[in-house]
Amino acid sequence: MSETWDIAVIGGGNAALCAAITAAEAGARVVILEAAPKPYRGGNSRHTRNFRCMHDGPLGPLVESYTEDEYLADLLKVTGGKTHEGLARVAIRSSEECLPWMQDHGVRFQPSLSGTLSLARTNAFFLGGGKGLVNAYYRTARKLGVTVLYEAAVAHLERAEDRIVWLDYTHEGKNHRIHPKAVVVASGGFQADTDWLARAWGPAAKNFLIRGTPYNRGVVLADLLDQGVEQVGDPTQCHAVAIDGRAPKFDGGIVTRLDCVPFSIVVNKEAERFYDEGEDVWPKRYAIWGRLVAAQPDQVGFVIIDAKSLSLFMPSVFPPIEAESIEALADKMGLPPDRLRATVDAFNAACGDTSKFHPTELDGVTTTGIDPPKTNWARPITEPPFYGYSLRTGVTFTYLGLKVDERAQCSVGNRPVANLWAAGETMAGSILGQGYLAGFGMTIGTVFGRIAGKEAAAHANAS
Amino acid sequence: MQMLADLIAEARRQAEICNACRYCEGYCSVFPALHRERAFSDGDITHLANLCHNCRGCYYACQYTAPHEFDLNLPRALAEVRQDSWKAHAWPAGFANLFDRSGVAMAALLSLGFALMFALSQGMRPENGAGFYAYMSHGLMAAIFAPAFLLPLAALAVSLRGYWRTVGGGAVRWADLRGALASAGRMRNLKGGHGDGCNFEDEDRFSHARRHFHQATLYGFLLCFASTSSGTVLHYVFGVEAPYGLFSLPKLLGLPGGFLLCVGTAGLAWLKTKADPGLGAPSAWGGEMAFVLLLFVVSATGLILYAATGTAAVAWLLPLHLGTVLTLFLLTPYSKMAHGFYRLAALTREASRRPAEPV
Ligand SMILES: Cc1cc2nc3c(=O)[nH]c(=O)nc-3n(C[C@H](O)[C@H](O)[C@H](O)COP(=O)(O)OP(=O)(O)OC[C@H]3O[C@@H](n4cnc5c(N)ncnc54)[C@H](O)[C@@H]3O)c2cc1C
Ligand code: HEM
Numbered sequence: 077m078s079e080t081w082d083i084a085v086i087g088g089g090n091a092a093l094c095a096a097i098t099a100a101e102a103g104a105r106v107v108i109l110e111a112a113p114k115p116y117r118g119g120n121s122r123h124t125r126n127f128r129c130m131h132d133g134p135l136g137p138l139v140e141s142y143t144e145d146e147y148l149a150d151l152l153k154v155t156g157g158k159t160h161e162g163l164a165r166v167a168i169r170s171s172e173e174c175l176p177w178m179q180d181h182g183v184r185f186q187p188s189l190s191g192t193l194s195l196a197r198t199n200a201f202f203l204g205g206g207k208g209l210v211n212a213y214y215r216t217a218r219k220l221g222v223t224v225l226y227e228a229a230v231a232h233l234e235r236a237e238d239r240i241v242w243l244d245y246t247h248e249g250k251n252h253r254i255h256p257k258a259v260v261v262a263s264g265g266f267q268a269d270t271d272w273l274a275r276a277w278g279p280a281a282k283n284f285l286i287r288g289t290p291y292n293r294g295v296v297l298a299d300l301l302d303q304g305v306e307q308v309g310d311p312t313q314c315h316a317v318a319i320d321g322r323a324p325k326f327d328g329g330i331v332t333r334l335d336c337v338p339f340s341i342v343v344n345k346e347a348e349r350f351y352d353e354g355e356d357v358w359p360k361r362y363a364i365w366g367r368l369v370a371a372q373p374d375q376v377g378f379v380i381i382d383a384k385s386l387s388l389f390m391p392s393v394f395p396p397i398e399a400e401s402i403e404a405l406a407d408k409m410g411l412p413p414d415r416l417r418a419t420v421d422a423f424n425a426a427c428g429d430t431s432k433f434h435p436t437e438l439d440g441v442t443t444t445g446i447d448p449p450k451t452n453w454a455r456p457i458t459e460p461p462f463y464g465y466s467l468r469t470g471v472t473f474t475y476l477g478l479k480v481d482e483r484a485q486c487s488v489g490n491r492p493v494a495n496l497w498a499a500g501e502t503m504a505g506s507i508l509g510q511g512y513l514a515g516f517g518m519t520i521g522t523v524f525g526r527i528a529g530k531e532a533a534a535h536a537n538a539s
Numbered sequence: 540m541q542m543l544a545d546l547i548a549e550a551r552r553q554a555e556i557c558n559a560c561r562y563c564e565g566y567c568s569v570f571p572a573l574h575r576e577r578a579f580s581d582g583d584i585t586h587l588a589n590l591c592h593n594c595r596g597c598y599y600a601c602q603y604t605a606p607h608e609f610d611l612n613l614p615r616a617l618a619e620v621r622q623d624s625w626k627a628h629a630w631p632a633g634f635a636n637l638f639d640r641s642g643v644a645m646a647a648l649l650s651l652g653f654a655l656m657f658a659l660s661q662g663m664r665p666e667n668g669a670g671f672y673a674y675m676s677h678g679l680m681a682a683i684f685a686p687a688f689l690l691p692l693a694a695l696a697v698s699l700r701g702y703w704r705t706v707g708g709g710a711v712r713w714a715d716l717r718g719a720l721a722s723a724g725r726m727r728n729l730k731g732g733h734g735d736g737c738n739f740e741d742e743d744r745f746s747h748a749r750r751h752f753h754q755a756t757l758y759g760f761l762l763c764f765a766s767t768s769s770g771t772v773l774h775y776v777f778g779v780e781a782p783y784g785l786f787s788l789p790k791l792l793g794l795p796g797g798f799l800l801c802v803g804t805a806g807l808a809w810l811k812t813k814a815d816p817g818l819g820a821p822s823a824w825g826g827e828m829a830f831v832l833l834l835f836v837v838s839a840t841g842l843i844l845y846a847a848t849g850t851a852a853v854a855w856l857l858p859l860h861l862g863t864v865l866t867l868f869l870l871t872p873y874s875k876m877a878h879g880f881y882r883l884a885a886l887t888r889e890a891s892r893r894p895a896e897p898v
């Protein structure tokens with residue numbers, strides 16, 4: 077590649093595109109280096125459905141209002157206080173102007189999806205989901221003259237003192253070296269590198285499924301951390317949920333999630349229950365089940381429900397395994413039949429009055445005298461046919477990342493790297509220490525992608 | 540009335556994935572209809588297939604298209620079922636295969652029709668008569684075209700009754716029909732939920748090109764139809780005979796109608812050459828193209844015929860034009876021409892199920 081670039085943007089997801097578009101609009105010559113082939117462009121962003129947006133009064137598809145303080149309080153709740161408040165406020169405040177900016181750059185919104193009414197006030201849904209968003213941004217970027225290279229995997233950034241002096245990538249089987257004036261890293265986390273996950277988590281991680289793209293392997297992240305660029309978070313932190321055990325290893329996306337746990341009992345491969353399935357409403361609990369399942373033998377779980385619960389939750393991609401008796405179901409699922417029978421019998425015996433059962437509220441219909449208890453929606457499993465799903469841990473993203481400041485700039489020691497910015501998943505750990513708030517990933521990517529693009533362009537234009 | 544099980548099964552497989560995803564909910568009427576169900580009967584799938592306008596929004600936005608193993612291509616799966624549903628409901632059933640051979644059937648009928656008209660206009664040329672009637676008497680034209688128009692419509696009515704039963708439709712309410720007509724009139728489902736249009740000729744770029752060309756075709760056809768009807772009324776009710784002047788109702792309706800139909804079909808054919816055939820039913824492509832071209836020839840020969848009034852060319856232009864019209868009429872129940880009827884039925888059915896919202 078003989079051309080010279082002002083700015084190289086590493087990655088092809090939401091954060092990368094927001095940065096590239098902003099920089100190109102500021103007059104910079106921009107190249108996007110996307111590791112994935114075109115059909116898989118867009119990283120984890122192609123799997124998303126909404127972003128969380130502050131707003132004072134109705135805005136686009138969003139109803140009522142959602143203030144900065146309420147947004148921040150929601151964030152502090154899920155992270156248990158482990159939030160960088162300064163950066164979080166930057167993300168929250170800017171989210172409001174992001175929505176019209178997104179519309180101006182081709183993104184279209186739709187009303188909150190059926191089954192997700194609880195998010196109608198806080199989260200703006202993309203029409204066609206994240207791939208629709210990514211498609212629109214690629215079209216906009218192309219119109220602005222941004223060059224996009226697919227199957228262009230960045231292998232190394234060379235740091236000398238406080239600058240990145242070149243970067244190496246492969247493209248169409250060849251190695252290339254370019255010397256851009258500025259670099260924006262937006263290449264996501266490292267969750268698709270299961271060896272790295274296994275080093276942090278132990279061998280159990282080999283059994284995890286990766287919900288999103290196989291291309292986020294943390295190559296650039298590792299390369300920069302090795303060269304002393306400031307790190308944030310630790311490699312054991314990741315967002316993981318329990319998903320259908322039959323999901324593909326990568327890219328299963330949203331359709332593999334299972335919402336039936338509150339109406340079920342969940343057992344491990346010894347057919348024993350291990351946690352209160354009815355602790356809270358599912359949106360508040362689904363993120364802990366990834367870790368719960370990860371802690372079980374072989375990292376698998378099995379959800380058992382009966383006929384009366386089948387229509388209480390959103391359908392998922394694979395039909396449940398079905399049988400006329402508990403023993404037959406155990407057989408089909410590879411569980412010890414007598415043990416499952418005993419577990420179900422014990423659970424059923426512990427159920428009491430179910431007349432107050434209410435599927436969408438904490439109904440207090442609880443078990444008595446078993447451990448672990450089921451504290452809501454505890455109805456005996458008695459009505460054939462019986463249904464089962466297997467569960468595995470599905471990793472959404474990792475938190476280990478590059479530490480950035482309010483201008484999205486990376487640093488070495490306490491000095492900024494003069495021409496290096498980071499946006500999106502790869503720096504999200506700078507804001508969230510743990511936990512996750514639905515729709516905040518895309519907010520971080522959009523806000524800091526735009527900041528990084530603007531700063532990088534200013535740097536390139538000045539030099 | 541047997542539909543192909545594997546086509547339905549494939550559409551059902553995909554619909555179940557969409558039902559777990561729902562990201563495309565806002566694009567069209569198909570998704571809200573789909574999300575209402577948990578399990579899909581054959582009738583449900585047939586209904587969804589005829590509701591789908593093949594706008595392709597849900598293909599380009601889908602994170603599960605090939606090479607992903609889920610291999611989503613809902614526009615194609617529904618197009619295949621749709622095409623099959625028209626064949627399965629064709630009456631008499633023996634003609635169903637014409638759907639697969641529309642091009643051949645049209646060419647054959649066209650030659651036959653032309654030959655017949657030519658022979659009649661030469662052999663049974665009236666003693667007196669002005670304009671076209673110098674070649675063929677009004678009585679003879681009516682004797683040919685009244686049955687050629689009404690019999691296919693009757694056959695189509697039988698098909699539609701069968702279709703209505705398949706999708707479990709109930710009594711037809713006027714309000715539902717009105718809702719369907721309003722939706723078809725604006726081609727709401729080719730607008731995309733955002734109003735930016737559909738994806739067709741240039742991958743994931745949204746445009747109104749297809750919608751606008753279809754509008755031209757649809758309204759052009761309706762104007763031409765109205766023109767002929769007004770002529771019939773003038774003839775039988777008011778005793779005013781053709782040829783009609785430029786400012787008569789048949790001409791005021793027919794000229795813009797013919798022009799719109801010409802432009803619309805030319806545009807649709809052009810777009811079709813640029814679009815990815817893999818997002819429709821590939822086996823139906825030829826027949827669809829033949830249908831678009833037939834409509835083009837109907838309108839083009841009609842306009843040329845008008846321009847050629849009084850010249851010797853009328854001797855062969857008239858039979859050619861009448862031959863194309865005859866072909867179009869006769870094949871209505873067994874060609875793409877049937878789509879308007881089935882789609883109206885699907886929109887009506889949908890309106891009856893979601894009374895408060897537009898379809
Ligand atoms: C199933 C699923 C659903 C989700 N739903 C939501 C949601 O609804 N709302 C929300 O806010 N968040 C959601 N998230 C989280 C969200 O996806 C991320 O927060 C967000 O997409 C991160 O954007 P990004 O641009 O930083 O990374 P990505 O979109 O993952 O982009 C990273 C890019 O970097 C490329 N890349 C990686 N390594 C290299 C390399 N060495 N060289 C070149 N390119 C490289 C990748 O190919 C990819 O294009 C979801 C995640 C998943 C998995
Ligand atoms: C009555 C309501 C009608 C509806 C709802 C309707 C709907 C549609 C839709 C959704 C398409 C695109 C998808 C497809 O190819 O199947 C289409 C294509 C088409 N329609 Fe219609 N239509 C109607 C009436 C008509 C009429 C009256 C005509 C003209 C006689 C017409 C002519 C065409 C043509 C030529 C195509 C293009 C086929 C192609 O590209 O392959 N339509 N119609």
Ligand code: SF4
Pocket residue numbers: 204205556557558560561562563564597598600601602603611613
């Ligand atoms: S077409 Fe794809 S993105 Fe759209 S609803 Fe279906 S599965 Fe989801």
Ligand code: SF4
Pocket residue numbers: 563566567568569570590591592593594595596597598613614617728
């Ligand atoms: S192709 Fe268009 S009309 Fe058909 S289902 Fe997809 S989005 Fe709806």
